[in-house]
Amino acid sequence: MKRLLQAVLVLLLVSLALFVMLRIVPGNPVAVLMGEHANEATIERLTAELGLDQPIHVQFFRYLGGAIRGDFGTSYSLGKPVSQLMGAAFVNTLLLALAAALFAWIVGGLCGLLAAIRKNSIPDRLFMGFSLLGISMPVFMVAMILQYVFGYWLHWLPISGVSDWRSFILPAIALGWNSAGSIARLVRSTLADTLEDDYIDTARAKGLSETAVIWRHALRNTMLPTVTMMALQLSGLLSGAVITETVFSINGIGRLAVQAINGRDIPLLQGTVLFATALVIFGNLIADLLYKVLDPRTRREVKE
Amino acid sequence: MDEKLLEIEDLCVEFPTEKGKIRPVDRVSLEIRTGTITGLVGESGCGKSMTARAVMNLIKKPGKMTGGRILLEGRDLGQMGAKERRLLQGREISMIFQDPMSSLNPVMKAGKQVDEVIRLHEGTDAGEARRRTIEMFAAVGIPDPERRYDAYPHELSGGLRQRVMIAMAMICKPKLLIADEPTTALDVTVEAQILELMEKLREGGTSILLISHNLGVIARMCEDVYVMYAGKIVEHAEIGTLFADPAHPYTKGLLRAVTSLQEETALLETIPGNVPQLYELPQGCRFSNRCAFATERCRADEPALRDLGGRECACFLEDRA
Known part of the structure; x- marks a missing residue:
């Protein structure tokens, strides 16, 4: 409950900071909206119509009042309610992010696991080389290579747009590539350390097989730091989504944000950033809860 | 002898x-x-x-x-x-170690770590294993063994942890x-x-x-x-x-x-x-x-x-x- 209140407070502060920042930056959004040839009178009229002539605190409370009711204003550039635009984009972004996270966890986790068990073996070196590549390659580069190889060259998968689930495969890999690399490295080093712990000797002394030692005793302890990192990576995944959605022409939150920035579309930008913030906060909340499930030491003591 | x-x-x-x-x-x-x-x-x-x-x-x-x-x-x-x-x-043959804190898995209940041994070696089912572990806990002088079965290592004192280790080592005689x-x-x-x-x-x-x-x-x-x-x-x-x-x-x-x-x-x-x-x-x-x-x-x-x-x-x- 306390964590939930904290989350709401953070969300409020972020929207305030965002609101102030967007109004400090030079350049009149209305002027951009109207183009080069708009006259003074029209600009002034529209500024008043959009409420941008009001003092900043009045604007903020108006905005907040609307936001609580689910009304994030109307996009300047697209002329539709922000909530409606985001609603459509939300599903795509969520699917993309989930698929990317799934890819990163499964591929990264498995590679890390195998590498740790067979340290310094050929698969270990191979995976770790790949993961270095994963960490150091920018998202757009991975995206373009994937498009070229699997789309243009092999014709296996669609290159852009969203038609069915297959459209998400390449973007998800492009987006998750980076996280997969860091997860693989983290799992490898954590698991290797865990396998040196004393209770692992205890488990082996019991006569358990190496597989049981790893699955029953080592893995859960390895997951503790990994879960934290996964949550932290969520924000990275979101910023990556901006690029991935643009490269693959997926109508998602990231692409909306890019449009909003280009068009000085304040309501739309506020909406998208707020959404991203909420997602990051939510990810951290989940990580906290998961940590409590995984590690009994972080649960509050009720006994005795 | x-x-x-x-x-x-x-x-x-x-x-x-x-x-x-x-x-x-x-x-x-x-x-x-x-x-x-x-x-x-x-x-x-x-x-x-x-x-x-x-x-x-x-x-x-x-x-x-x-x-x-x-x-x-x-x-x-x-x-x-x-x-x-x-x-x-x-x-x-079984073994107990020097540091009973680090020798027990911190994220597994004490009792589970013990009955794992009989489940492995004697194929005992979960209920029977639990019963025997609690019995063993009592035999090695762990007070309130039923409750201790469900305790995590960090909830036990050093002496109790070492008793858990001994119970684990001794359960198959x-x-x-x-x-x-x-x-x-x-x-x-x-x-x-x-x-x-x-x-x-x-x-x-x-x-x-x-x-x-x-x-x-x-x-x-x-x-x-x-x-x-x-x-x-x-x-x-x-x-x-x-x-x-x-x-x-x-x-x-x-x-x-x-x-x-x-x-x-x-x-x-x-x-x-x-x-x-x-x-x-x-x-x-x-x-x-x-x-x-x-x-x-x-x-x-x-x-x-x-x-x-x-x-x-x-x-x-x-x-x-």
Whole structure:
């Protein structure tokens, strides 16, 4: 409950900071909206119509009042309610992010696991080389290579747009590539350390097989730091989504944000950033809860 | 009562290091007779834990057992298949470790960690395993065993954790229990309780290899004692003989250090110098650089462990006697 209140407070502060920042930056959004040839009178009229002539605190409370009711204003550039635009984009972004996270966890986790068990073996070196590549390659580069190889060259998968689930495969890999690399490295080093712990000797002394030692005793302890990192990576995944959605022409939150920035579309930008913030906060909340499930030491003591 | 339960013959353990190969265990032989508590005593780093780990097949890489045999009731552990040997552990031989906090899995309930052993070796179902674990908890003196079954290690005191470890080690009624410094991390009153419990186990038919640097613990518990120094056994005798008439200068030094503590003399008696690093062992006898009686011969040749009639000692000085 306390964590939930904290989350709401953070969300409020972020929207305030965002609101102030967007109004400090030079350049009149209305002027951009109207183009080069708009006259003074029209600009002034529209500024008043959009409420941008009001003092900043009045604007903020108006905005907040609307936001609580689910009304994030109307996009300047697209002329539709922000909530409606985001609603459509939300599903795509969520699917993309989930698929990317799934890819990163499964591929990264498995590679890390195998590498740790067979340290310094050929698969270990191979995976770790790949993961270095994963960490150091920018998202757009991975995206373009994937498009070229699997789309243009092999014709296996669609290159852009969203038609069915297959459209998400390449973007998800492009987006998750980076996280997969860091997860693989983290799992490898954590698991290797865990396998040196004393209770692992205890488990082996019991006569358990190496597989049981790893699955029953080592893995859960390895997951503790990994879960934290996964949550932290969520924000990275979101910023990556901006690029991935643009490269693959997926109508998602990231692409909306890019449009909003280009068009000085304040309501739309506020909406998208707020959404991203909420997602990051939510990810951290989940990580906290998961940590409590995984590690009994972080649960509050009720006994005795 | 003269049956040999465990025989270790010429055991060698080697580790490659940057300064060349070292041998933390160098041709160590020892025997544990059925129904006894045998002590293995020595300073930190002398190889006593490594000897125990070799028996349990727990030597950390890149170290490995490079020579010798380990026989349990005449069966050579080294000749067994990997699975056969693994299934011997926890059922016929089990081990408890020095630090009961780090030896239990922090994210698993204490009871689960114990019943895992019978579920593995005896195929017991979950309900039966739980019942037997709780029974075992009670037998090793854990108060309120039902509640303790569901406790996580961090919710238990050091003494209770070590009792959980003992319950885990004893639940299959093994023939041999290896206890590696089982009370070192515990305070004195708890130590006494744990030692008492181990005596009870021996009365119940389990032989114990007790590894300790604490001569007080050894004197109280063991019938037979091996003294280890820098990877080698330097003396082996019955407990009475060892304490009344130690033969090896190292054993003498150890005992003097304890006596001076008990008599509260102003000056604490110590053995001068430190245990030599395994990659820069002195020539000849490994103790020669710290020994007050060392002769030219001691610095040139290494004395072998020799039978002196009911006891064994690796020292040239004993020739005169």
